[in-house]
Amino acid sequence: MAPKKAEEAPKRVLLGRPGNNVKMGIVGLPNVGKSSMFNIMSKLSVAAENFPFCTIDPNVARVPVPDKRFKELCTMYKPSSEVPAMLTITDIAGLVKGAAEGAGLGNAFLSHIRAVDGIFHVCRAFEDKDVTHVEESVDPVRDLEIIHSELRKKDMEQCQTFITNNKNLYEKKVGGKEKQFEYETIQKALKVLSEDGKDIRAVEWEAKEIEILNTMQFLTAKPMIYLVNISKKAFIAKGNKWLPKIDEFVKARDCGDLVLPFSVTFEQECMDAELANGPKGKQEFMKTAGARTMIPKIIKSGYEALNLIHYFTAGKDEVRAWSIKVGTLAPKAAGIIHTDFEKGFISADVMQFDTLVELKTEAAVKAAGKLQMKGRQYEVQDGDIMHFKFNN
Template sequence: MSAPASAPASAAAAPHPAPAKPSAKGPAHEHILLGRPSNNLTMGIVGLANVGKSTFFNVLTNSSVRAENFPFCTIDPSTARAQVPDERWEFLCEKCQPQRRIPAFLQVTDIAGLIRGAASGQGLGNAFLSNIQAVDGIFHLVRSFDDEEITHVEGNVDPCRDLDIVSQELRLKDIEVLEKKREPLERLLNRANDKTKKAEFECINKCLAMLQEGRDVRFGDWDSKEVEFVNSFTLLTAKPVVFLVNLSSADYVRKRNRWLAPIKQWVDSHCPGETLIPFSAPFETEWQAMTPEARTAFTAEHPGVTSILPKIILTGYNALSLIHFFTAGADEVKCWTVRRHSKAPRAAGVIHTDFERGFICAEVMSYEDFHQHGSEQEVRAAGKYMTKGKEYEVLDGDILLFKFNAPQQGKKK
């Protein structure tokens, strides 16, 4: 799979769910997504104080931030990376035996815990909410374990109540942001009939109506123009959410907890279609400390019980609508992250901006075809190797060879 000097060779991606259907109001081909149009996106860990956020962050990213038993142990956010699991990347590394092996990563930020009233400035209030505004997706972590040595800011463990508190604080902050935007627009529209400003004003009112009804903005039915406005508002409730339930080690191993059914009912009712993953930060800490032999012995005694972190990482990656491709050869197998529905020139630009500016075409084969036939030559022989232009939408599992015109060098005077 070697490439000419003008372009790296190939690309493959981690699995992800089927793409979301576009709004009925928008053209089917646009695939406009909520959020920043970037491949450098971050998941933030959000929840009440003392629910296990920093412990989770440490095991997820192999970090060592403070995780103490008192509210606001975390004040300044910490950001680190977690490797995205991908068996296909491992296969290509085995196939190519490269000198350098660079996987895809998910950026994760540990954010200070909030308390009831954060939207009005209680606790770390505005600092907490501005840190959430800076990330692109949310791991909403809720506590579902009893421990007398770990205080709960509400006095007792009640995950559904905690979910209500966090969700309400995010909506209240969004309402505040939108009302501040709405007032000057309303004054402007009273003086002049600006169609663009009027459309923005109507979008703000639509968002406010949803939030005041207790619905998050990400569940709205938005057309392409509305998506542009919503993205410019940088709303907290527009961000994708993955719900994580932090269990005790014992409950995780025996796969039972009295709060799981009520939590699932809450998620299904308030956030239909979003993912709920039970895990245990204490178990993951213990698992990381085990030797390979100890893990083998443990799984023999407890069939099906293992680390859930790979699933959490991949779910967060997918929630941000990220996929990845990679260059592959004897020198290096490297993953490159792009947003789902990216066209070939944008994917090429992730490698180098010259690739995007001078894009000619992309030669394409799927990872599945390469795996089945064993080499690029055999894929060609099977008629599965394709040439695509600027409008080609890079698909999960593509292997790509980009061709481009190198920029002209200026003449020396």
């Protein structure tokens, strides 16, 4: 009697678009430091004037994801080409109260948020009489609620439109069980948003429900990281009166979101020191200030919020990090390099990064029996060093 096939693990379904071509958007009220933050992260020069709606068209940049493993592989192989993992970021113009009803340039900006996959939510927790505030006073918790309210309103509007357009079909049971389930899932989403007052991502959804929600690209389904812009003095002192209140607000939302305090002023001075005197200038500035830049942590946190990891290919010609979603199987990971690799996938030779560092060379890893051959069901792990075998 032939042995039974091992049961495949249930497919992991995540909120958000599939694939690795995903990006983070920088969102917040006007004049909270969004464009300045984008400028520093990308080292691009975009407008950052002191008035609302300075940024009208989204600005996009790709920034390298900090990874010591990548640097170590480059040192080891000394390749002709070095290609790190990249995070795509988009600077989106400031939202204002009433954006969901079209206030300011609201509808256009909300569509820009829909086009990204995760949100860096920048809020202002510093006083500066020279930088106007669209709400005329500094209160980051109020500002956070304004943004959340606008995102939730837009999602409710989308649910209501879907329900109105499909009500007759649902009542007549047109489309079978799948269409019925789709309609009921959107009804459930509307209840979560309106009656429960929660974001889509705050709820545990079934895999089938997530597949439906992902077709809607809800704004409140997107992962969010809160970037709290404080003064240089408060950043160095590691204290600000608003931070405990912001933490309390974020925890109450029950989404498990990250809060990262930073200072645009500090980061700008840190970057200026590097531009003037190179990496040593930057290190000296941070040492003198007694604080370190938050940019690497912010970029890495955004990358992780998008459920991205990366594997490496390494050789004398090139060391490269290839971004994939958590849970990606070996053939699909191979297809990131070239579609032919996925179509003709045979197997993957996999080295663990720590093993290669310990044994120094690929030959030594192989001789020690630690080069692993993986098949089609192998779930690629962050930091794997891979070589694919495929049929042409």
